[in-house]
Amino acid sequence: MVDGSLRTGQRSNSDVGQYGHVAPQPVDAPVILKISPTAHIAVGFFALGLLALVMAAPTVFAPTMVLPVVASIAIMRYRTVANHDEVTARTLLSSRTQAWTDVEGLRFDRGSWAKAHLTDGSDMRLPGVTFATLPQLTSVTGGRVPNPYAPSDD
Numbered sequence: 001m002v003d004g005s006l007r008t009g010q011r012s013n014s015d016v017g018q019y020g021h022v023a024p025q026p027v028d029a030p031v032i033l034k035i036s037p038t039a040h041i042a043v044g045f046f047a048l049g050l051l052a053l054v055m056a057a058p059t060v061f062a063p064t065m066v067l068p069v070v071a072s073i074a075i076m077r078y079r080t081v082a083n084h085d086e087v088t089a090r091t092l093l094s095s096r097t098q099a100w101t102d103v104e105g106l107r108f109d110r111g112s113w114a115k116a117h118l119t120d121g122s123d124m125r126l127p128g129v130t131f132a133t134l135p136q137l138t139s140v141t142g143g144r145v146p147n148p149y150a151p152s153d154d
Contacts, residue, residue, distance in 0.1 A: 031140040033128035034079035043071045078127040082140050087116065089126050096124060100144050106134075 047068035053061040088097040114129040138147040
């Protein structure tokens with residue numbers, strides 16, 4: 001059962017077993033993984049820092065005030081929406097949808113967000129998907145994405 005009060009599509013504690021294991025079962029509602037809205041606080045501090053430069057030389061630095069606006073828009077737009085059949089990665093200017101059958105696996109590079117390695121050899125970045133959110137993907141995909149926190153069968 002999905003708790004509608006949680007923003008990232010997290011499940012309520014009643015769905016989580018011992019060791020944080022979520023049973024892999026298809027869920028009708030998609031999981032939405034996105035950047036935390038508290039990131040806007042950092043953008044606010046960035047804007048304050050830029051404001052000092054703007055006050056020093058308004059004609060030169062005033063155009064830089066567009067940067068915090070773009071950063072806030074990116075925070076609101078970047079997300080990954082996953083359901084049982086497909087995954088959609090939304091970036092600042094575009095969206096890309098792939099069927100889970102086209103995904104060979106997920107990997108984590110230098111960045112904190114996962115990359116889906118596709119059957120055609122290309123990669124697709126999944127904004128908001130971190131190692132900690134993999135159990136949510138396990139649940140919504142019916143086990144196609146393995147849960148790294150599940151107890152081993154050894």
